[in-house]
Amino acid sequence: MLHTVNKSPFEKDSLNTCFRLARPGSDVLLIEDAVYAALAGSCFEPAMSEALARYSVFVLKADLEARGIDSGDLISGVRAVDYSGFVDLAVKNDTVQSWL
Amino acid sequence: MNFVVVVNEGPYQHQASYTAYRFTRSALEKGHKIMRVFFYHDGVNNGTSLTVPPQDEPQIVKQWCQLAQDRDLDLVVCVAAAQRRGIMDHREAERHELSAPNLAPGFRIAGLGQLIDASIDAERLLVFGD
Numbered sequence: 525m526l527h528t529v530n531k532s533p534f535e536k537d538s539l540n541t542c543f544r545l546a547r548p549g550s551d552v553l554l555i556e557d558a559v560y561a562a563l564a565g566s567c568f569e570p571a572m573s574e575a576l577a578r579y580s581v582f583v584l585k586a587d588l589e590a591r592g593i594d595s596g597d598l599i600s601g602v603r604a605v606d607y608s609g610f611v612d613l614a615v616k617n618d619t620v621q622s623w624l
Numbered sequence: 625m626n627f628v629v630v631v632n633e634g635p636y637q638h639q640a641s642y643t644a645y646r647f648t649r650s651a652l653e654k655g656h657k658i659m660r661v662f663f664y665h666d667g668v669n670n671g672t673s674l675t676v677p678p679q680d681e682p683q684i685v686k687q688w689c690q691l692a693q694d695r696d697l698d699l700v701v702c703v704a705a706a707q708r709r710g711i712m713d714h715r716e717a718e719r720h721e722l723s724a725p726n727l728a729p730g731f732r733i734a735g736l737g738q739l740i741d742a743s744i745d746a747e748r749l750l751v752f753g754d
Contacts, residue, residue, distance in 0.1 A: 528750075530640065556639045586646070587639075607650035614748050615625050615656070622751040624632070 526617035530556040628746040632753030634669030644752035660742040673728040692730030
């Protein structure tokens with residue numbers, strides 16, 4: 525299953541809830557303000573590192589760029605994808621759960 | 625692959641409307657089919673023709689209209705959500721004796737059944753909103 529999350533973990537609890545409930549092996553795509561969760565050195569890094577052991581975590585490149593985040597600033601293991609990659613993830617997974 | 629896209633947010637709430645637009649455009653460019661884009665809740669505000677953003681800002685309503693025209697997209701605005709927010713086509717404006725219709729070209733007004741129908745037929749449903 526593909527989970528998309530669009531809110532920063534510093535603003536809402538949706539990413540934490542997603543990490544608590546998603547099945548191991550799921551794909552998680554961070555879009556919009558959720559891309560802040562992938563930034564290395566924040567207090568969310570331990571939770572993200574733990575999640576990376578269970579999920580494939582992706583971030584939307586356009587939303588990183590819009591916020592001035594360089595792909596070198598990301599927690600290692602998080603993969604940046606463009607919109608074409610977003611579409612591919614939606615095709616690859618049978619269902620898409622949007623955490624709103 | 626067949627997609628249905630649901631937009632629950634207006635163009636001036638946050639970012640979801642533009643994310644939905646970029647996803648839709650990218651899926652079409654990759655040769656996928658978008659069966660329907662359904663605008664629900666505040667998402668119906670994407671379908672007003674009476675919005676005039678400054679020229680140096682994104683023209684999201686116009687972009688949806690253009691994509692609908694170029695790709696023969698089915699853009700559906702939920703009738704009940706639209707009535708509450710003052711989005712009317714000719715027929716609805718006349719029926720409620722309002723001064724003018726304002727539904728943008730390329731959009732049509734219909735019921736929630738259109739979302740159910742499309743989600744039964746499509747292989748993937750993606751929801752964009754707040």
